[in-house]
Amino acid sequence: MSGFRLNLRDGLGRAVDHDSKINFTFDGKNYEGRKGDTLASALMANGVSIVARSFKYHRPRGIFSAGSEEPNALVTVHSGPRTEPNIRATELELYEGLEVKSQNRWPSVNLDLMAVNQLPGKAFSAGFYYKTFMGPSRPGHKATQFWWFCEQLIRRAAGLGKGASQADPDKYGRMNAFCDVLVVGAGPAGISAAERAASAGAKVILCDESAVAGGSLLSSPELLDGEPAFDWAEERLAELAEHENVTVLTRTTVQSMFDDNTYLAVERVADHIKRPAKHQVRQRAWNIRCKSAVIATGAIERPIVFAGNDRPGVMLADSARRYVVEFGVSPGKAVCVFTNNDTGWLAARDMAKNGVIVEAIVDVRKDVPDNIRAAGEESRAEIFLGAAITATNGFQSLSGAQISEFTETSGEVGRKLKKIGCDCIAVSGGWSPAFHLTSQQGEKPVWDAELQAFLPGGAISAWHGAGAMAGKFGLRHAFRSGEEAAVKALADAGLGEGDSDVPRIEGDEIDYAPAPVFEINSGGKAFVDLQHDVTSEDVRLAHREGFISVEHLKRYTTLGMATDQGKTSNMSGLAIMAEARGKPIPEVGTTRFRPPYTPTALGAIAGESYGHLASERLTPMHDWHVAEGANMYANGPWLRPESYNRSGESVEQAYIREAAAVRKGVGLVDVSTLGKIDVQGPDAAEFLNRIYSNGFAKLPVDKARYGLMLREDGMLFDDGTTWRLEENRYLMTTTTAGAGQVMDHLEYHRDVVWPDLKVALTSVSDEWAGVAVAGPKARNVLKGCVSDCGVSNEDLPFMGVQKANIAGIPVWIARLSFSGEMAYEVYCGAGWGQELWNVLMKAGKRFNITPYGLEALSTLRIEKGHVAGPELNGRTTPYDLGLGGMVSSKKNFVGATLLKRDAFHEEDRLQLVAIKSIDGQRIRGGSHLVKGNKDEPGRSEGNTTSTCFSPELECYISLAMLEGGAARYGEKIYATNPVRDCHVAVEVVSPHIVDPDGGRMHG
């Protein structure tokens, strides 16, 4: 191909600004284009013919189409963190300073040494990888190390462009949109549908993937209401954009259709400029929910497969015509049109009319209608009927074509007619309706023998096809079907019919049905899938080897699996397979199109989540923790202080100091993250009694009780204390991580299982800030600041709950202990949480009160044998954790029955124990318990669950689950941790290490 810019004049090259100059580089070389050009049109205007290399054989490839169906012309845009590979030159809008590189080539796109891949020729056919590389098999060892070695090399050669190695600096956005009628595609059918729908008062969103909406109208030679189609479209679209009910989105591709009329569209907000402005997103995902949709996505021209059809210079005929008419660029100095239908002739005529030399028109058909013959004459081309192109020649780009006789009915190639010099073959093999979106929903297409094409099948969702997408070709049909589809969509939306005018059309009326010719089988490499180098021989080989179902064909040859998803190749592949099987095309089937319609940036789908994966959940004291140098630790969505490290302290040193301070004096910890549920109602007691495994019916007012909650299958689900605040009012606390699940569990049982119980459930996790004050001096601290309530053992006994006041803040104080020390949990309104914390810190100052984090909290409860998340792992029962005493036998509750199953009562179940290091070595998290030494550990008999250094015992200890553990206290075994390279001799002990009688917390 040696394209060039035509003399721009009125009516030619309307898409580009005739007087502009845009500088850009391709592989480092400077070129000049015009505003409105795509990279493809600009490269073509500059005579660049080889733009890319194919995937497998690295064959030189040029520009094949003018839109998103492009299989060949893939380039890499930008560099550094914005590097973007595999961008279709046919869609990339030119801007000043655009830098583009070719890809998948070494050293350059014109000289690609990786093209040696094609030398093995026929050996490198479909199925090649499956049949070899197994390598020799050695006795006793058949692992395919040979393949593992070869695979490294193959991976390096495969792939197209290179991705960025640094984070994308741009932002992405999202918009949730609702409308009555979504119109996909702003060509004649889409414009007509949108106008009609808007006229009925519908809220309309009209999307078009191009920078300039209008679709085929942008290059139609017809006059509409007496004006050029381009002008007409411009005016109508401007009117639509002004309409208050209509949103027109250009550069917006509707990528996929989901259930219930939900669509994902991606708007390329700033891809046509060098980089997004500050605060601007690069792309925006539109999640569109509509009541109905009009799908007017047009049709995609398909080629005819012939020998040598991959040379740069061979392209789709209508695309060639569009380059001429829209961009004012001639695709070559001498063009040869090869077609099986009338549209090829119109392309020839329109090109010739605008100054392009059309050498020949080759049509497989013996005869064509008179108006078409006239169009051919207008083009001044030599006409070959009943003929086909059977070979091409040229060094890298095209320089000529062999024209031979061809019999359409038999597919036979006859004598050679003429060798013609040309640098562009514009080929048209008919049109395939673009029903990708509807196919994504699994709607089976139906074959139209007349059009030799599949049309969309019945609708699962509310959508209506219009225009070429629905097989309504030509402007007249497009406008009319757009209106009709809009009327149906309006009915779906419960709106009236509206009204609109179809424009008066002056121009050709032609037949779009092609001759049923998909391939010219004349020997020689004929490519079906240009990007993946799948040849017609590969398809036939797949057939010989039994890969005859369409899906097998696709998977075995990789046909249609390239970045273009086979938009221009699937039909040809299918037709060749059908011929090989001797069956009609519809019996061979069609592949289902999979979303998205065109490749979609991952960042765009992530949208606003890119750079902001999930919101953090913060306690009222968060800023204080951070200011005090706490390491913040992700616990579900919450951030919690892990430990407050003083300078030079490790986390371990810090938590040991903090835990020891609690045991010896007093500490305070932020427990605001605990789940808190307000349970009220006359049946609240009964409800809790059914939910918890232990009794709750008789809990007195002003008392708290520790409760166990089971899943219905008998496994422990969550635990926590529940406080009876009034006769019919409770405050339930849950684990931090379990809060949401517990709420769901309660609501399910209240709504679905026992709807007759009057229970109100409200999450109050965010209402209450919570601070636990723990340690032998805890009471002294509270004494110094609490009013309205005594804190002595008499006033506030263990498990007692009281309303009180601290420095003017109304609080609830509960005498609860997770640490085993004398402790109080103080709750107040979250807005006062920081103030409460400050008051407690101040009151505790003379007792050297120490804030402690999650690690110390955990250490204290491990020493005490209290279970938490690691032990409540969804596989443990109350019995396993030594909590059998909390399983009531006097009542039924959720999980009671299945807890009775045999397997839950076997003696060798994993049971909770503690272990302590015998020789001072550190027991590390994730250890397993074994009998053997480091070299021969033997099998796992259990594992550690929560591990720490115990300041109380001054050694490493751990809670653990051990087979039959409850009967094994005193046994000496090993905690082995090969992945952390430790093996520690340990003694099995009771999990209640500190103060087993509970004297301290009751004191």
Added chain:
Amino acid sequence: MKRAVAPHLGTIKMRLTCPFCGERDHQEFTYRGDASAKRPAIENDSIEDHRAYVFDRANPDGDHRELWNHTSGCRMHVVVTRNTTTHKVTGCEPVGPWAKTMKARS
């Protein structure tokens, strides 16, 4: 710790009609499975009855009556009738204490 570090970052999107809030994305709801699984009465402690309730599912290919909780809305439970092959929703009925006082919205 078997609990996921992060909350579930998303659920699903079809459109369900909550009897209280109206039509919303599925994403606002929590799926709770087959609505035909009925818990045995609180007095019933037959292992077989409980096993069937907890584990046995018809898992139909076609219309499925299933429970959803409008977790991010009014928090009502609804029984949705949905075809598991086409995903077409043909019913959203309220359940729970308020079911009797309100009609399914369509």
Added chain:
Amino acid sequence: MTRYSAWSILKNALKGNKDWTPAWRKPEPKSSYDVIIIGGGGHGLSTAFYLASQHGITNVAVIEKGYLGSGNIGRNTTIVRSNYRLTPNSQFYEKSMELWRELSHNLNYNVMFSPRGVLNLAHTPGQMDTYAERGNQMRLMGVKSELLDRDQVARLNPGLDVSGSARFPIEGGLLQPDAGNARHDAVAWGYARAADQLGVDILENTEVTGFLKEGDRIVGVETNRGEIRAAKTGVAVAGSTSRVMKLAGVEKLPIESTVLQAFVSESIKPIIPTVTTFGAGHLYVSQSDKGGLVFGGNIDYYNSYAQRGNLPVWEEVTSELVAMFPNFARLRLLRSWGGIMDMSMDGSPIITAGPLDGMYLNAGWCYGGFKATPASGWCFAHTIANDKPHALNKDFTLDRFKEGRMIDETGRGPTPWYH
């Protein structure tokens, strides 16, 4: 039948590839077989292969409703691993690994098994402990595993966001170095070809419409191509388990079918070496030999037979992927698809004789079925041939739900959509 080798490729290339023959026959069904396997997916085909090669039972038919391999074997993320915590799972999946390593040779078909490593990222010290516990279990079961710190993880996968300011900062990870990927379709084709060569009839486009019964005993099936009798009938139909079993009169099972979506990006040059999973959500990603990033995450929770999913999973999965690898944001999603998962109530499989006489059931694979393909067939063939389970699948019974012996790797309990 040609033996595949570099030599056969060359020889055939010289003859213009005209002499290749079908990879497997397309036979007419016989009226009876010793064993019928319903389901021509990975598990059904591997079962047939091992019945023939390990147990000498070659008079076998594999009955497939559509084209061979049209189910989950052809629509998964191709991950092969055995990094499990619970003993029944870890020994079963390690058997699978052992078979994977030799599979290409044993089938004379390159299934492109690629032990590139599977890395699970951890985001908190607590999660590191959980991974250590799993890694140690693997070591004790004879499976390689390594616990990596943040620097080691960063060296392995340079694109990862290892900054401390990430929303879920990476603490380290658990690596199974010899786990990896295989080419999914090739597994189906390789088993089919090898089983066919041993005499197994693979009947494509043959739909089971009912079961033949004598008393309570299953004695064969009715199909759209006529009745086919057999002494033993195995069912290995993954997402279709409930509907096929209903034809046999089994109305309920501890299984629900849901959609799992998978995603592939455009091809790019190698950018990640291992299979990598995000530990603060649910996402797994690897790069295929062709260069596409292949990734997936959670199921679309609701019951479904639709083989298509919805948008929220797209958002969730891509959000996690670009959080983990922010350099992927400009790479582009090429294609997504959905498969139907037979989610069991405890997340672990069922390979068992029964539930009816003359019938055998292989189901409940959730979304771990691909890596299990060889061991699943191995154990199922053993169970069918001997009328009793292999030591490796003795725990994978249907009775376990009644007895309380669930194998619940995630601890989420009987909520299949969370496994």
Added chain:
Amino acid sequence: MVDFPDRISPLDAVAEPGVFGTDTNSPKVFLSENLCGSLIQVQAWPDTISVVEKALETLTKLAVPKAPETAHSENVSIIQTGPGRWLIDAEVEGLEDKLRSKISAKNGAVTGLTHARVVVEVKGPKAAWVLASGIAIDFSLKAFPVGTSQVSHHHEIGVTIHRTSEESFDLYVFTSFARGIWHWITTASSEVGYAVS
């Protein structure tokens, strides 16, 4: 008049007054945080709904609205958030106690949520546009008229939205997630420019 200490909002530290984003000369979104006087949730049982409604009417002097309608007076707003469930946002001293004494457990439940929510006001010509970027409900006037409310979520974080005029919305957001919501709103607003007061 009981004198409580000042409440601290999680937004105090992040909601810095000023004008930000793209077009600082004419911001299109105006954000402010309003601490509610008191926020109380009242729930009825299906057979006591009229008793509860009556108690509400007596104490607030407002007709109890049916969702999505809301009711207001100078110092009280009532929003229905579920069947038999209302949120009362009031600048009335001691209303929670009064409600509690009027509505016994036999008739319903009263829960204080004053500290559990932060109210963010989003107004301006692009307010609906910003909210639609993160919340999947229809913000058109037709679907979401002035004076009505909807309960929805942003990335699984629940939010109750009250449209107070064509261009202004009160968002009741969970206190612990308030900064996350604020981050989203300000990021989305920066594209069009926003002012914080």
